[in-house]
Amino acid sequence: MASSKAAAMPLIRAALARGVGFLGFWLLLAGPSLGQSTATGVTTDLAAGLAVGLLAAVVATWVSLRLLPPAPGRLRLTALARLARHFLWQSIVAGFDVARRAFDPRLPLKPGDLAFPTRFPPGTGRAAFGAITSLMPGTLPVGTDDHDRLVFHCLDLDQPITAGLARDEALVMGVRRNGSDRDA
Amino acid sequence: MRLALDILTIVAVSLGAIFFLAGTVGLLRFPDTLTRLHALTKADNLGLGLVVLGLLPQVSGPLSALALLAVWLLALLSGSTVGQLLAGKAAVPDPDRAPTLTPGAGASHD
Numbered sequence: 001m002a003s004s005k006a007a008a009m010p011l012i013r014a015a016l017a018r019g020v021g022f023l024g025f026w027l028l029l030a031g032p033s034l035g036q037s038t039a040t041g042v043t044t045d046l047a048a049g050l051a052v053g054l055l056a057a058v059v060a061t062w063v064s065l066r067l068l069p070p071a072p073g074r075l076r077l078t079a080l081a082r083l084a085r086h087f088l089w090q091s092i093v094a095g096f097d098v099a100r101r102a103f104d105p106r107l108p109l110k111p112g113d114l115a116f117p118t119r120f121p122p123g124t125g126r127a128a129f130g131a132i133t134s135l136m137p138g139t140l141p142v143g144t145d146d147h148d149r150l151v152f153h154c155l156d157l158d159q160p161i162t163a164g165l166a167r168d169e170a171l172v173m174g175v176r177r178n179g180s181d182r183d184a
Numbered sequence: 185m186r187l188a189l190d191i192l193t194i195v196a197v198s199l200g201a202i203f204f205l206a207g208t209v210g211l212l213r214f215p216d217t218l219t220r221l222h223a224l225t226k227a228d229n230l231g232l233g234l235v236v237l238g239l240l241p242q243v244s245g246p247l248s249a250l251a252l253l254a255v256w257l258l259a260l261l262s263g264s265t266v267g268q269l270l271a272g273k274a275a276v277p278d279p280d281r282a283p284t285l286t287p288g289a290g291a292s293h294d
Binding site: 025028029091092094095096097098099101102103107109111113130131132134135137138140141142143151153155 | 202203206207209210213214215216218219221222223225226227229230231233247250251254255260261263264265267268271272274275
């Protein structure tokens, strides 16, 4: 990446990166039909398809920049990989946990709410934390209480839920380095 | 080698189907909306992941494999987002659930 000089550079760079990402995603999902038409050369079908894809990528980029402005700070790939590994493993645990409870004739559930004082301010980080914890074993975020704590609905209050949430929170927090230490 | 991959496909897709079944059984047996959401989000996440894992050896090329993984990630993203929104809606008007457990601080709920 080239070093940025003007103040608008981060915005342009984020727009380009996201646009390319969205277009790549579109190509990936629309891929098979495109593969057939490329074999027969550039047809009007292919051109029309690409035009729709480009339009979709531009609109998606515009929406994403409005809803999620580029934030300072950088992604830490090692922390992201650690979170992904943790997430995959906990997905397996969560699936087995819920399947065991569903198939058990006694239906072993002890549902209830638990308030978790999160360190995430309201915003993207908190939303990501909520989305990830909704797929972790036994937790489902249902909102925020009067004291700005996240409220989780839990399948089994006897499990060590707060410890698990604290570990998830630390892992998610590690993914984005703070904006204060920007490197050149 | 081909046989081993085919066996992986059969085992993984069958396991995935079992988790989808578990999610549906939970949907039918669990007592209220929130516990049912637990069953659906968690079991479907693992079930779809296993189906995708099982289909990976059968695809024609790396792009198709990436497309399968993209489908899984999109389903995860939409599932967890919609699950949270539904949970937020379901949590408000239901006074019959277990009392709020707040470790440490005192609860000031009505």
